[in-house]
Amino acid sequence: MHFSFFEQVILLVFVIFSVSSFTYEIWKRISIIIKGTGTLPIDRIGERCLRFFREVLLQEKVIRERFLPGLMHALVFWGFMAFGVITLDHFVRGFNGRLLGETAYSIYSWVAAPFAVLVIIGILYLAYRRFYLKPKELGKKSITSGLVAIFITLLMATYMLTELDLPENIEKLNWWGHSFLILAFLFLIPRSKHLHLVLAPVNIFFRSFTVPDHDTVEIDMEASEEELDSMLSGLTKMSKKQALDIFSCVECGRCTEVCPANRGGGLLDPKHHFILDLKDPMLHSSGVDVLGQINVEAGWECTTCQACTDICPVGNHVEKSDEIRRHQVLVEGQVPQEYQKVFRNLQESGNTEGAFQSPLADSLPDYTPDKDYLLWLGCFARYGLDPDFENSVRSFTKILDEAGVTYGVLTEEMCSGDPANRLGDKLTYQMLMEQNKEQLEGVKKVTSLCPHCVVNLDQEYKKYGEVSYKVEHHTQVISKLIDSKKISVSRSSSEKLTYHDPCNLSRTLDEIDAPRNALNASSSKYFEMEEHGNKTLCCGAGGGLWWKKETKGRTHLVRAQQVVDSGAETVATGCNFCFGMMKQGLGPLTPDDQKEIQVKDIADIVAENLVAN
Amino acid sequence: MGILVILEQKGNSIHGMSLEAVAAAQDMAEKLNSKLSILVMGNDIDPLTQQAKSLEASEVIAVNHELLKEYSCDGFAEITKQVVEIESPEFVVMAHTYMVRDFLPSVSVFTGAPFIADVISFRAEDGNSVFTKQMFNSKLGSDIVVRGGSCGLVSFQSAAYQASAVKRGDTPVRQIELSLSEEQVRSKSEEPFQESSGGVDLTSADVIVSVGRGIGEDTKIPMVEELAKAMGAEIAASRPVIDSGWLPPFRQVGSSGQNVSPKLYFSVGISGAIQHVVGMKGSQSIIAINKDPDAPIFELADYAVVGDLNEIVPKLTEALQNQ
């Protein structure tokens, strides 16, 4: 095949047009991303590279989360990788050159040709799924997706034709066809969700290892008016990573599919509210000052469970309730009345209930520096948000006593600040954090039955500065005591037992094993629910929603219904909020002819099966 | 000197709560050994005067004025002031209605007489007239007296006295002419209207009939609604009923709903889980129907009815409708 000068000029014009349009669109987005606050993280570089290898090159997460579509996606992805060289060679030919020698090319074709078939299988399946099966999470019909499916199929078809011995004029026609398809595809990519081809690998590389990962809000009460204004105006600006997220979104809808608020019939749709709704405002304003535009009502529905962020295949930190809530609280002053009450209680009395006395705390030993652990109770246990939870605290202290581990509580323990933090009142949060840090000065080891407290005392406080202590969730302490044979537990529990993973423990603290170790040591009838580990479904109480009076959805019933359907006789949890929420949900959902399902903390199960050493 | 009780008009007859106020005033007059006068004011008040005549008192004072046709704070306060100045009663007694809350404070300023509002009882003690009023979110009681022998304006809480206790008689009527000019009535009122209340304020309801999971199924809700209607109550529910979608969320009482403290909380098929109890334990009286004699709600209730709500509720509704 020979290309005349005229043909080469035409080709050059199209290539320049397509490539520059592609570059322009990409640049437009990059210039927005670099306006974002902060920097893109590059800590733990080794882990980042490994993660890149697994999630991008091996497509591990995509395949794991949705097996068949994921595998088909992987076929297309691997095919694209394989075709990189062939495509370059294809265009060099248009200028009468070759990238690969004839032999090298024909050898490489042996690799590429099978991929052409696999890509066609993959893309046809994906098109079948999108246009025939029409899963709800993919959203409305997308013309570009259809176009892209046709492009890719034709690309592969035209490629395979080149492998046949065609008459010269047909071969050339085929060549031009293939070229235009590629150039059109290039034109389309940055203008559609297919931009994820370019940005998703970058985004996955920069993804944070901390979840949730929101900017800290540090408030200086002595700040000048200008300093305050600049701090407040910063609250609506995205970070570079958040901006990158928006353009990386592939619109697959996994985030909405797993969202407990959405599943409970609520308004919140993370794919749109937290991601896609922000894209146009960014492009129109060529800026990142868009966080104030998140749907407020939807933002208040979020339980901050992080399921959306956890599942995202392109590495987005989807959840943005923190951003919209802190804006509502600190800038707008628009806060649901029940939360105003919680905030006032926190400010006036240091606890969520505005209580003055805790009979439970009074009945436990005081912390002194000679004790092994500071037992952090948390408001839920301290002020009996569910009075039955006191028994669970006693179960834990029974275990500690049995193991000879000493502990004590703080007489002046304040709320860790979790509700204030998650509901956006960063000023109250800061006040509580400072007071708590002062009280915890010099303490070495803290343990708590409340994962919300653990997350805040540990991970969240550390975002604002060093802490002197180490915090362990009580299930971690119990698991260690079992392993080190400080306590003996018999597997005598005979009820059908399952476990509800608390979001804060599983997704945030990444603690999946310790609770299971404790349960398996105590029960021979332990079984997993379908959604477990870091795929757990929120009970509905997270993100301060325990205090919410009215919700559109019935978030707290979805998980409880799963427990009922699982056939469990007892459900264990490792979080006081899950404990309370489960009890409220299971009551009305249990059929009349069925025995009410018991809700217990892991400490209860272990304590019931303790064997005296 | 004496007791002056003012009647409030509702439609063409005496406001139900005003009859209770008459009962209170009769009781006060007897205990204080005072003369009792009844004041009716308005425009074309003959029907009202006729009804007032049948109440036992020394006299009925009737003030007819065309500017009293519609209620206005200025007009009613001005006329009351004039009557108080002419008659100089020891106490002016009314029911604690929304109208009284509106104009009696002005009378207090015009006459220099204290307004002791929303009292629940009266007693004469060592020559003093002592009124009892609830304070601190109705959780404490307080005794209140008028200082320095001036006239006192008193409004009685609904049901502090019973209308059925009113003594009847045949009381002479005295018409008096009082002056009121248009300039004195500064406000302009429009026609009253009713609103379909989508969001009910349970916290201000006097009587609440609350339904729990014990009713079993949503087809039983109308049965309880009937009862609530017959009792003049708002209907409320515990969380399970709301969660099942049987009643809308604004009717929920409990830790995740409203905190209420009505005069009467009538619970039907509620077991008394703590999440519910925290929202209603402040109620002044609690009646509970439940089939389980060990239901925790009974520990809190003043009256415990152990039995089948399917039988009791319709019968009670019928009895209420027939009375």
Next chain:
Amino acid sequence: MKIAVLIKQVPVSDSTFRPAENELWIEEGQIQYEMNENDSFALEEALLIKEKRGEGEVVVVCMGPSGRAPRVIREALAKGADRAVHIVEEGPFETDPHQIAHILFESIRSESFDLIFSGLQSVDLGMGQTGVLLGAMLGMSTATLAMSTEIQEDKIRVKRELESGWFQWVTLPLPASVSIQSGINTPRYPSLKGIMGAKKKEIKTVNKTDLNLSEGLQKVTRIYNLETDKQTEYIEGDPDVQVARLMDILKSEVKVLGA
């Protein structure tokens, strides 16, 4: 438009109340105080009017001890009130509403307010008249139980709540004193800018003891626990007997059945 809002610091309504030893007030030890709920609706209504008109001044007037009243005053300033008048009263606390209104009258009479907003009643004393008393003392027109307000030049149109679901619009000439029913609006939360800005706003203090006051008109002689003998009465028997007893209770013990 110059609007005064009467705010009061009161115990949180679900507190456990105990009478003080002298039986003239409550045991204050373990009580948390907050802005009286009705008053926060009154404040919000005033702020909304000011914001809607784009001009005006909202002044909060609060009587209470120097220990805790400033907290609710600062909260009001943080929400957007322009300045405050704090009448310092260290206790024993005045319980006569006429006297309280008189003290407020003496403290603000020199200012000519177009409007005075107050909460319908307070959680502590629950007299429900202070705002109207003050308005009447100042010669203002008055209205109570407002569920909506509209400013019309030199008038205010008020939607008043009547009994059992009825409402009525009343138009009053300014100046006027209006008491606000809860639920009229959605009270805001102080924004950070509001909180920081509140520090610079003026709080004028008036000492109650500096005012020339005569004796009040009514007096609380005793505060005590109401008799609540929670003896549960079990109503036994067949349904007819139970219903008969219930009717009896409703009529003569709980007394919720009207005439």
